[in-house]
Amino acid sequence: MSHLTDLPAWAAIAVCGLLLLGAAMTLIGSIGLLRLPTFYDRLHAPTITTSGGTILVCLASMLCFAVLQSRWIFHEVLIIVFITVTTPVTLMLLGQASLYRHRFEKPQDVPVKPGPPARADPD
Amino acid sequence: MTELAILWSILLAQVMLALAMAFALYRIVKGPHAQDRVLGLDTLYINAMLMLVAFGIRTANTVYFETALIIALLGFVSSIAFAKFLMRGEIIE
Amino acid sequence: MELILSAGIGALTASGVYLLLRPRTYQVIIGLSLLSYAVNLFIFGMGRLRVNAPPILQPGGIGDLAHHTDPVPQALVLTAIVIGFAMTALFLVVILASRGFTGTDHVDGREPRGD
Amino acid sequence: MRTWFPYPLLSTALLLMWLLLRQSVAPGTILVGIVLSTILAWVMLKLQPPRSHLRRLGHMASFGLHVVADIARSNIAVARLILRSRRQPVRSGFLSVDLDIEDENALALLACILTATPGTAWLEHDRRKKKLLFHILDMDNANAWRQTLARYEASLKEIFR
Amino acid sequence: MTEWLHHLLILPILVPLAVAAALVPINERERTLKGSIGFVSTLVVFVVTMILMRLAAAGEDSLPGDGVYQLGNWPAPFGIVLVLDRLSALLLCLTSGLALAAQVYSMARWHTAGHHFHSLVQLLLAGLNGAFLTGDLFNLFVFFEMMLAASYGLLLHGSGPLRVKAGLHYVAINLAASSLFLIGVSLIYGTTGTLNMADLATKLAALTPESRMLVETGAALLGIAFLVKAGMWPLGFWLPTAYAAATPPAAAVFAILTKVGIYIILRLHLLVFGAAAGASAGFGQSWLLAGGMATIAFGAIGVLASQAMGRLAGYSVLVSSGTLLAAIGLGHEEMLAGALFYLVSSTLTIAAFFLLIELVERGRDAAADVLAVTMEAYGDFDQDEEEEEAGVAIPGTMAVLGLCFSLCAVLMAGLPPLSGFIAKFALLKGLFDMSAADPAMAISAADWTYVTLIILSGLAAMIAMNRIGIRTFWASIEGTIPRVVIIEITPVAVLLAACLFLSFQAGPAMRYMQATADDLLAPALHSERVLSAPRAGGR
Amino acid sequence: MLTIFLLAPFGGSLLVLFFPSDQRGATAWFAGAIALVCFLLAAGLYPFVTAGGVLRFELDWIPELGLNLTLRMDGFSWLFSTLITAIGVLVVLYARYYMVAEDPVPRFFALFLAFMGSMLGVVLSGNLILLAVFWELTSIMSFLLIGYWHHNAHARDGARIALTMTGMGGLSMLIGLLLIGRVVGSYELDAVLASGNAIRNDPLYLPILILILFGALTKSAQFPFHFWLPHAMAAPTPVSAYLHSATMVKAGVFLLARLWPVMAGTEAWFWIVGLAGLSTLLLGAYFAIFQQDLKGLLAYSTISHLGLITVLLSLGSPLAAVAAVFHIVNHATFKASLFMAAGIIDHETGTRDMRRLSGLFHYMPITATLAMVASAAMAGVPLLNGFLSKEMFFAEAIETHLVNTLDTVTPYVATIAGMFAVTYSLRFIHSVFFGAPPADLPKKPHEPPRWMRAPIEFLVLACLVVGILPGRTIGPFLDTAVVSILGDRTPDYSLAVWHGWNVPLIMSFVALSGGVGLYFLMRSYLATGIEGPPVFRLLEGQRIFERVLVTLSWKWARSLEQRLGTRRLQPQILLLVFLAVSAAATPLFLRGFELPSLVIRGVDPAFALLWAIGIACAVGAAYQAKFHRLFALVLLGGAGLVTCITFAWLSAPDLAVTQLLVEIVTTVLILLGLRWLPKPVQKPEPEDIPFRIRFRRLRDLLLALAAGGGMTLIAYRVMTQPASGTVASYFLERAYSEGGGTNVVNVILVDFRGFDTLGEIAVLCIVALTVFALLLRFRPHPDSQDIPLQQRVQNAFDDDHPDRNAGDSIAEYLHIPSAIMRWMFPVTGMLAAYLFLRGHDLPGGGFAAGIAMSIGFLLQYMSGGTRWVEERLRIHPLRWMSLGLLVAAATGIGSWLFGHPFLTSHSQYATLPIIGKVPLASAILFDLGVFSLVLGATVLILIALAHQSVRAPRAHARPARTEREAAQ
Numbered sequence A: 001m002s003h004l005t006d007l008p009a010w011a012a013i014a015v016c017g018l019l020l021l022g023a024a025m026t027l028i029g030s031i032g033l034l035r036l037p038t039f040y041d042r043l044h045a046p047t048i049t050t051s052g053g054t055i056l057v058c059l060a061s062m063l064c065f066a067v068l069q070s071r072w073i074f075h076e077v078l079i080i081v082f083i084t085v086t087t088p089v090t091l092m093l094l095g096q097a098s099l100y101r102h103r104f105e106k107p108q109d110v111p112v113k114p115g116p117p118a119r120a121d122p123d
Numbered sequence B: 001m002t003e004l005a006i007l008w009s010i011l012l013a014q015v016m017l018a019l020a021m022a023f024a025l026y027r028i029v030k031g032p033h034a035q036d037r038v039l040g041l042d043t044l045y046i047n048a049m050l051m052l053v054a055f056g057i058r059t060a061n062t063v064y065f066e067t068a069l070i071i072a073l074l075g076f077v078s079s080i081a082f083a084k085f086l087m088r089g090e091i092i093e
Numbered sequence C: 001m002e003l004i005l006s007a008g009i010g011a012l013t014a015s016g017v018y019l020l021l022r023p024r025t026y027q028v029i030i031g032l033s034l035l036s037y038a039v040n041l042f043i044f045g046m047g048r049l050r051v052n053a054p055p056i057l058q059p060g061g062i063g064d065l066a067h068h069t070d071p072v073p074q075a076l077v078l079t080a081i082v083i084g085f086a087m088t089a090l091f092l093v094v095i096l097a098s099r100g101f102t103g104t105d106h107v108d109g110r111e112p113r114g115d
Numbered sequence D: 001m002r003t004w005f006p007y008p009l010l011s012t013a014l015l016l017m018w019l020l021l022r023q024s025v026a027p028g029t030i031l032v033g034i035v036l037s038t039i040l041a042w043v044m045l046k047l048q049p050p051r052s053h054l055r056r057l058g059h060m061a062s063f064g065l066h067v068v069a070d071i072a073r074s075n076i077a078v079a080r081l082i083l084r085s086r087r088q089p090v091r092s093g094f095l096s097v098d099l100d101i102e103d104e105n106a107l108a109l110l111a112c113i114l115t116a117t118p119g120t121a122w123l124e125h126d127r128r129k130k131k132l133l134f135h136i137l138d139m140d141n142a143n144a145w146r147q148t149l150a151r152y153e154a155s156l157k158e159i160f161r
Numbered sequence E: 001m002t003e004w005l006h007h008l009l010i011l012p013i014l015v016p017l018a019v020a021a022a023l024v025p026i027n028e029r030e031r032t033l034k035g036s037i038g039f040v041s042t043l044v045v046f047v048v049t050m051i052l053m054r055l056a057a058a059g060e061d062s063l064p065g066d067g068v069y070q071l072g073n074w075p076a077p078f079g080i081v082l083v084l085d086r087l088s089a090l091l092l093c094l095t096s097g098l099a100l101a102a103q104v105y106s107m108a109r110w111h112t113a114g115h116h117f118h119s120l121v122q123l124l125l126a127g128l129n130g131a132f133l134t135g136d137l138f139n140l141f142v143f144f145e146m147m148l149a150a151s152y153g154l155l156l157h158g159s160g161p162l163r164v165k166a167g168l169h170y171v172a173i174n175l176a177a178s179s180l181f182l183i184g185v186s187l188i189y190g191t192t193g194t195l196n197m198a199d200l201a202t203k204l205a206a207l208t209p210e211s212r213m214l215v216e217t218g219a220a221l222l223g224i225a226f227l228v229k230a231g232m233w234p235l236g237f238w239l240p241t242a243y244a245a246a247t248p249p250a251a252a253v254f255a256i257l258t259k260v261g262i263y264i265i266l267r268l269h270l271l272v273f274g275a276a277a278g279a280s281a282g283f284g285q286s287w288l289l290a291g292g293m294a295t296i297a298f299g300a301i302g303v304l305a306s307q308a309m310g311r312l313a314g315y316s317v318l319v320s321s322g323t324l325l326a327a328i329g330l331g332h333e334e335m336l337a338g339a340l341f342y343l344v345s346s347t348l349t350i351a352a353f354f355l356l357i358e359l360v361e362r363g364r365d366a367a368a369d370v371l372a373v374t375m376e377a378y379g380d381f382d383q384d385e386e387e388e389e390a391g392v393a394i395p396g397t398m399a400v401l402g403l404c405f406s407l408c409a410v411l412m413a414g415l416p417p418l419s420g421f422i423a424k425f426a427l428l429k430g431l432f433d434m435s436a437a438d439p440a441m442a443i444s445a446a447d448w449t450y451v452t453l454i455i456l457s458g459l460a461a462m463i464a465m466n467r468i469g470i471r472t473f474w475a476s477i478e479g480t481i482p483r484v485v486i487i488e489i490t491p492v493a494v495l496l497a498a499c500l501f502l503s504f505q506a507g508p509a510m511r512y513m514q515a516t517a518d519d520l521l522a523p524a525l526h527s528e529r530v531l532s533a534p535r536a537g538g539r
Numbered sequence F: 001m002l003t004i005f006l007l008a009p010f011g012g013s014l015l016v017l018f019f020p021s022d023q024r025g026a027t028a029w030f031a032g033a034i035a036l037v038c039f040l041l042a043a044g045l046y047p048f049v050t051a052g053g054v055l056r057f058e059l060d061w062i063p064e065l066g067l068n069l070t071l072r073m074d075g076f077s078w079l080f081s082t083l084i085t086a087i088g089v090l091v092v093l094y095a096r097y098y099m100v101a102e103d104p105v106p107r108f109f110a111l112f113l114a115f116m117g118s119m120l121g122v123v124l125s126g127n128l129i130l131l132a133v134f135w136e137l138t139s140i141m142s143f144l145l146i147g148y149w150h151h152n153a154h155a156r157d158g159a160r161i162a163l164t165m166t167g168m169g170g171l172s173m174l175i176g177l178l179l180i181g182r183v184v185g186s187y188e189l190d191a192v193l194a195s196g197n198a199i200r201n202d203p204l205y206l207p208i209l210i211l212i213l214f215g216a217l218t219k220s221a222q223f224p225f226h227f228w229l230p231h232a233m234a235a236p237t238p239v240s241a242y243l244h245s246a247t248m249v250k251a252g253v254f255l256l257a258r259l260w261p262v263m264a265g266t267e268a269w270f271w272i273v274g275l276a277g278l279s280t281l282l283l284g285a286y287f288a289i290f291q292q293d294l295k296g297l298l299a300y301s302t303i304s305h306l307g308l309i310t311v312l313l314s315l316g317s318p319l320a321a322v323a324a325v326f327h328i329v330n331h332a333t334f335k336a337s338l339f340m341a342a343g344i345i346d347h348e349t350g351t352r353d354m355r356r357l358s359g360l361f362h363y364m365p366i367t368a369t370l371a372m373v374a375s376a377a378m379a380g381v382p383l384l385n386g387f388l389s390k391e392m393f394f395a396e397a398i399e400t401h402l403v404n405t406l407d408t409v410t411p412y413v414a415t416i417a418g419m420f421a422v423t424y425s426l427r428f429i430h431s432v433f434f435g436a437p438p439a440d441l442p443k444k445p446h447e448p449p450r451w452m453r454a455p456i457e458f459l460v461l462a463c464l465v466v467g468i469l470p471g472r473t474i475g476p477f478l479d480t481a482v483v484s485i486l487g488d489r490t491p492d493y494s495l496a497v498w499h500g501w502n503v504p505l506i507m508s509f510v511a512l513s514g515g516v517g518l519y520f521l522m523r524s525y526l527a528t529g530i531e532g533p534p535v536f537r538l539l540e541g542q543r544i545f546e547r548v549l550v551t552l553s554w555k556w557a558r559s560l561e562q563r564l565g566t567r568r569l570q571p572q573i574l575l576l577v578f579l580a581v582s583a584a585a586t587p588l589f590l591r592g593f594e595l596p597s598l599v600i601r602g603v604d605p606a607f608a609l610l611w612a613i614g615i616a617c618a619v620g621a622a623y624q625a626k627f628h629r630l631f632a633l634v635l636l637g638g639a640g641l642v643t644c645i646t647f648a649w650l651s652a653p654d655l656a657v658t659q660l661l662v663e664i665v666t667t668v669l670i671l672l673g674l675r676w677l678p679k680p681v682q683k684p685e686p687e688d689i690p691f692r693i694r695f696r697r698l699r700d701l702l703l704a705l706a707a708g709g710g711m712t713l714i715a716y717r718v719m720t721q722p723a724s725g726t727v728a729s730y731f732l733e734r735a736y737s738e739g740g741g742t743n744v745v746n747v748i749l750v751d752f753r754g755f756d757t758l759g760e761i762a763v764l765c766i767v768a769l770t771v772f773a774l775l776l777r778f779r780p781h782p783d784s785q786d787i788p789l790q791q792r793v794q795n796a797f798d799d800d801h802p803d804r805n806a807g808d809s810i811a812e813y814l815h816i817p818s819a820i821m822r823w824m825f826p827v828t829g830m831l832a833a834y835l836f837l838r839g840h841d842l843p844g845g846g847f848a849a850g851i852a853m854s855i856g857f858l859l860q861y862m863s864g865g866t867r868w869v870e871e872r873l874r875i876h877p878l879r880w881m882s883l884g885l886l887v888a889a890a891t892g893i894g895s896w897l898f899g900h901p902f903l904t905s906h907s908q909y910a911t912l913p914i915i916g917k918v919p920l921a922s923a924i925l926f927d928l929g930v931f932s933l934v935l936g937a938t939v940l941i942l943i944a945l946a947h948q949s950v951r952a953p954r955a956h957a958r959p960a961r962t963e964r965e966a967a968q
């Protein structure tokens, strides 16, 4: 079902290794999401996936196709770049939204707004 | 032999990625905050994207790359829409 | 593969239908979306399932069903997705308008008596 | 030149993206890429994004390498933290630091870097007070993070000036 | 020359589509311009469909390209083909005629009630024409959706709580039905490997039992989807509410919407599940019969129970649907021509009635303040109150309205001598004649039930129209005379005149219907025509 | 000739409509002239119909259905035609004076002439269906005539009841006639009249008989369908005079006589017709005695006399038939004159109430005399025409026709009815013209105008002449009529005044003396002034009928409508799903569905896990959609993502791409909408949920499981079945060589089945327009008009701090993210361009590109807000849409130039300098149209929805501006 057997052994090992490592990092990231106790802690978990996991898996893919098609082209780079650029947006917005909600609901748990002191009960 | 090893390791990688997706789903279901669910969904998207890349390696076919690329570039749009909704109660002001 | 996918289609259908029968407009729109996933997958399945046989030919090549999956259901699903998207948008706006006029999100435009 | 290519860096990046996507460096592809990236840059002109003037591209490369190394290190660190978290709960917390960067693009880049680095999460930046609130997973490393941030700040100020 | 004539087949779809597209960016302030363009477009379509009907009447051989138009020059069953025969030509003509009337009517005031009215009418026209013309099941779905989407737009035209509530139900039910449509079509593709109706007809007899079972399942689901559109009891409760809530010109065009469902059922029933279908012949007939009869009964009850004319008209649509469905379900070939005649006559009548209702109700004094409330409820004219064209209170307005109303009543009740009567007479004659040649074949209980229902539904219409007519025209003499613009009453008059024409020219009309019925009863010829049509040019 | 005869009244009717309404005289003269012409024509046609002659005329109408305009005049129809036209002339003349100047007479005379024409049509029809046509026309016209004074509630009621009753009868008769047509094989009267035996021996005879009799008896106001007739009195008197004498009610007996040769003579006929006739004869006469209204009395007398005619026809003997025909004529003459007399009395005194009238002889002696003669004819006094036919009736009544009770009682009933007739006739005369002078009449009575009386004079003269010299006057005409019905069965009969002392004469004597006696016996009772007969007064047919009608057609109909239908959505969808499941299950069940053996082959654990997630998402979304909307939306996204991965996994990269993009837009769309929905209801405690709701949920759950299970079974069944030869091979073989692309899916979309795509983008266009139009009229509910809570809190925070400006919170929130999001715009554009250009060869295409680009716009809206974006970018979604649809259509039309059908694709490669080979498939142009439309439509939908936030809080301030903004 696949032409992966056409890979030379070194490449095959490298591809498999990178892929497994990437998958493992991703899994660890998700475990973090599963295990970490607070939202702000969990906010860190996906970054393992987006940095470690994505880079490793994409490297595996690049290597694989580069060897298979004998062309040194890495369009997976785009995935890495895009993920790196877009994830912060999500996380920043989510983190701030969470912060706002916490300040509104349980102000004692989170730091007040840097700058002027926030009212405990804004409404 | 190599063939078998390759297949097994890719399969293992895919199962790990699927498990990662399952954990993300757990976070979606468990919450407890809305932001946790959104974070879970975002992670689910990224895991799914990696799953696709892995699938591309497994089938040695590059046509699945576009989907992964689009997740990478545009997958965050729904997440930030959620985030903005949580923050402001509406997403376009 | 077939078993898993059919079970998935069944679950999506059942969830969608259940929501379709519920009284809140939001439930109905989520139900319609789920149902449209199920239907799209069903149409897709009618071309039989194949792994790694996308209907993309080698340049200059002539395809056949032995090496490629059936492209027709895929084309149908694409059309169905687009139409489904359009209809979701329309339905959404209709339920918003209904809410605006009636004040309730009940599908009948008024809260049920005695419930 | 400015009228044709209002954002040279953007145009270049877009062209590069185009070439990567098309997986080809044939003259035709390049030509189409140049046309497209030029058009898109013109459209971008209407959105009036903040402009930045980049200096010292050499410095940028070394900065990049540093960042990659940092990311790799924290990946491992955080992975370990997660895996042991059941036995030994993480000690996380908020950190507020002064951040004296004005350039929006530099700030955006910093945000990307910090977010891409596991263990830190950019939360809130106050433009007026020039303070950044971020969250770190391992409070034991708080000082290390402060130093890293200061280093990044300095580098970015070098580059965006 | 013939080459160019061939393209006539696609014009009924293409002209309104392109015109609609062109109308979209024109500013809404230029409503008259938009309306005029739309009118010209519909007129062109009407003329084209008239030509097509004339050609079809002369026989399929005289049609360009044998009446088959291969889109993209791909032959059936691979590509999508448009198939013109007497039946589709008839319905095309009817559709564009109705659209023309509705369009003229709307230009007096209703097109100001919201945006993009004329585009939506054009798109509805394109969708309807496509549904009547296409020979491909999935393409039928697409045109169905086009038609439905446009009908959603037209139903919601003018907005307001009543329309929106009705629209919500209408959309929800039709979306569910569309899912069934998709499931049915894909199931049929999955088992037979084809989407072309004519091709399907040839394949059905040779299917394995398993495949047959699955195809029948698909067909059953398709049937439900069409029956929802046709308003069969108990799937059509949405219809009276929705039709009554729509603006008059929209409702008038909607008169043909239910007929699309019936058209497809008729087509598939005779083409695919005809005698040549082997073990599947006559599939679902008893369901149609029972459902159709229940629909007549329910429609008649609703007609009696209606206080408002809009609902009455909506229920009349149901009666009309039920009559046709049950006629198909009875399976007497002799009734087919009568059924087609009935279809045309009842559609024209109901459309005219929908247009008339608003004119009549405008003048009702007692209802004036109620109307004001409904105006509020409908949200009419709350924003776009433009300079109203001077409503000329033509002398004898009430007389003209009364005359039109009486004609509608006579037509709807099936009283002589108008086409409503002729239609019912033709149906019943077909029913009684079916076994006259063979004395052993008695009139069955189902036949008697059908006859009774037809008669009773006519009676119900008579009683209800009588009641409402007396209340409106006789009891409230003090009511203000409604301000009716000539271009509002003209479409009504023209539609009714069409019924009169149909009554006096019933002979030629029946000949056409009979020829149509003969076509439909020869599905093998149809299939062969579709599948063996030559491709244009050397490709 | 016959056509002119028939067309004249209808044509005249149309012309009369155009007379000005104040020209009473001219209108009447014109109408009278028409009627006179008709009468003269009829008279002139007499030579053609003597001695069994028949005049025929045939014009094709619907030969396919055996329905032609066959007109046929024989002696009988000639007699009727003459009667109709002659009395028509007289009534017009009478009406000229009767109608007051204010009445809009053109309408009256138009209806009158049309009615006359319809009645002529009934008698002249040579085709049964044509007869039915005219029959119903008489019902409709009489309805309009009775309701002529529609401002009067009685007139409206009377008209309605008349129409309902006779209309019902007509419908029933139609079925009967259709059945005759089935038996005979033709509707032509000649053929039918020749097939008497076939009809009587057919198993369908009884249904035919019942159906036709129902029609005839209702029309002739026979018991128990008689009650509409008295109420028809609300009509202007000329109308009553016409309807009750020569027309309308006579149509029923006309039909009985017309079909007498083919239907009569059987036991069933005898019983049904006889029983109806006898009871009508007796009851009508009895009721007539007790009426207080002059016209009411005459109406019941009409009913009674029609009963008499019916009895005669029921007997089945030719002699009786002769008597029937004779009495039809006689009754017409005296009844018309009596009605006119009653009208004059009404006209001159202002009332028809016998309690108020008396002693009028003094004021109008001539009218009184005329009325007396006419009533004498009605009572059957010798030397008047009524006496003759009544004698014939008595003679037939004592004959034995069939041995049964009915036949035995006939003579007694006949005598008693005769007695009653004398009584009411006497009452009519005595109470109106004799006695003390009238006290408080609305008007002072005097003789009517000369010409108003003329018709009565003429008719009374006819009564006398016929009564004295029957053989010389009516004899030959009656003979002509009778021969045409009976043919060679025509019996010998004599029309002499004196037949010697025989039983009928004794019966007449008994009736006369008994009647007079009865009148004087009852005077005291009648003087009490109670309206209606004792006992029966309480049993008023009309009221019962009204009750039944209201109950059936209103109360029951309404409750049935509610029971059998619903206006709620949930039951409708429940039914839909239930029927769909049943419909799909039926073939499976009937054809023996067998589950294919479960073959677990190639199960991929990752795929299985993927779907475990998908299923969990779906079920979770179903569970949460009511109480946690956001949660459900997240889960919906999860299910969509799994669907997307599945498409990619199973060799459908195009689907994966499209599904993903649509998924994103849909999520954003629903989030945009969430703001306008009310707060979700609070989740109740489980024990608080009533049983009814639990039951409903369980029921819905079971149905949903059935639907889902069914889909699973069918899907599995088909997917495990080997594929049959599909059309797909054709596409795979030709996609590159003839379609010019390697991505077969895209080639199908833009070439093989490009027409689908054209339709699909049209759908998108329609929806966008609808959404846009609907949102322009969007009125947010007051609850959601305010800005959301979060924003209020944040705005308050900004306001409360002196060092912050309004809007700082959001600005800070988006500060860095928006910098990144802005740079994403050109990147998205590049992606769209890429997706678009590779579509024909690799996954992508116009649709995907369009959606991707619209997401680019969406991002800018999210980061900068509506105003910010629209100050910088001028987006014209409507133009994009229009352009897209036009380009796609124009590309299709382009192929006409090459002599090919619409949408034929032309692909070739052009070699350009530097760029090299470029594919120039017209399909790409088509795809460009798709791109443009999708971009425009998606952006329009999203922006229109987003604009509500801008517009809502200030909806009243500046609605126009935001509309304009949205329109751009």
Ligand code: NA
Pocket (backbone or CB within 6 Å): A044, A047, D114, D115, D116, D117, D118, D119, D120, D121, D122
């Ligand atoms: Na980070």
Ligand code: NA
Pocket (backbone or CB within 6 Å): F353, F354, F355, F356, F357, F358, F430, F431, F432
């Ligand atoms: Na008196």
